[in-house]
Amino acid sequence: MIIKLIGGSLIIASSTVIGYKLSEKYVKRPGELRSMQTALQMLESEIIFSLNPLPDAFNNIAVCFEGGVKKIFMGAAELLNKRTGMTAQEAWTQSIQNSKSDMHFEEADYKILMEFGNSLGSSDRENQIKNIHLACSKLAMEEKKAEKQREKNEKMYKSLGLLAGVLIVLVLL
Amino acid sequence: MGVELIFQIAAIGILVSVLNQLLIRSGREEQAMMTTLAGLIVVLLMVIKEVSNLFDTVKTMFKL
Numbered sequence: 160m161i162i163k164l165i166g167g168s169l170i171i172a173s174s175t176v177i178g179y180k181l182s183e184k185y186v187k188r189p190g191e192l193r194s195m196q197t198a199l200q201m202l203e204s205e206i207i208f209s210l211n212p213l214p215d216a217f218n219n220i221a222v223c224f225e226g227g228v229k230k231i232f233m234g235a236a237e238l239l240n241k242r243t244g245m246t247a248q249e250a251w252t253q254s255i256q257n258s259k260s261d262m263h264f265e266e267a268d269y270k271i272l273m274e275f276g277n278s279l280g281s282s283d284r285e286n287q288i289k290n291i292h293l294a295c296s297k298l299a300m301e302e303k304k305a306e307k308q309r310e311k312n313e314k315m316y317k318s319l320g321l322l323a324g325v326l327i328v329l330v331l332l
Numbered sequence: 333m334g335v336e337l338i339f340q341i342a343a344i345g346i347l348v349s350v351l352n353q354l355l356i357r358s359g360r361e362e363q364a365m366m367t368t369l370a371g372l373i374v375v376l377l378m379v380i381k382e383v384s385n386l387f388d389t390v391k392t393m394f395k396l
Contacts, residue, residue: 311359319355322347322351326347326351329344332340
């Protein structure tokens with residue numbers, strides 16, 4: 160009897176944790192999209208006002224953030240600082256690839272960032288500003304969508320995990 | 333065959349209906365229907381032994 164009880168509670172606990180893990184993706188994505196937008200706006204002001212070179216600008220931005228966004232900017236700055244002849248676009252793309260495991264973005268979000276990277280450091284100031292604005296507005300659109308998805312999925316995954324655990328225990332009992 | 337079986341089926345029924353409501357509210361009607369169907373099948377599998385038992389009893393009763 161006691162073994163059954165322990166096993167049942169283990170199953171319920173693990174399925175609840177799985178549910179929370181699955182909902183985490185939807186919870187964190189809007190926040191990350193928002194901080195990415197802020198980061199791009201900071202990059203804009205770095206380009207307009209401070210006139211910093213890209214590695215320094217990236218470093219300045221990286222210290223203001225946490226998690227995946229920090230890792231992307233940090234990685235790009237490091238790659239550029241190594242001076243291996245990498246273009247800004249290559250460093251940006253590779254840095255995004257490296258920090259994919261720390262982010263909760265979807266393919267569409269990565270695509271926006273990659274497109275933004277295409278003109279990074281390869282055109283004049285006005286063009287880059289325009290490009291930052293474009294990327295920001297696209298990210299804002301994705302953020303709205305992500306927020307909707309979060310509303311739809313967060314609660315569902317959390318309660319689904321718990322209920323599925325209870326159901327499994329009941330069937331096995 | 334005992335009272336536990338009835339309680340178990342009742343609990344599964346309640347849980348499946350809650351799951352159904354949850355999935356419908358988050359706009360996943362297809363999955364909701366699938367869960368209901370899965371619940372039904374599970375309960376049928378649990379009951380089928382008893383049903384065959386009943387048939388056997390009836391058979392022996394009328395010496396078929």
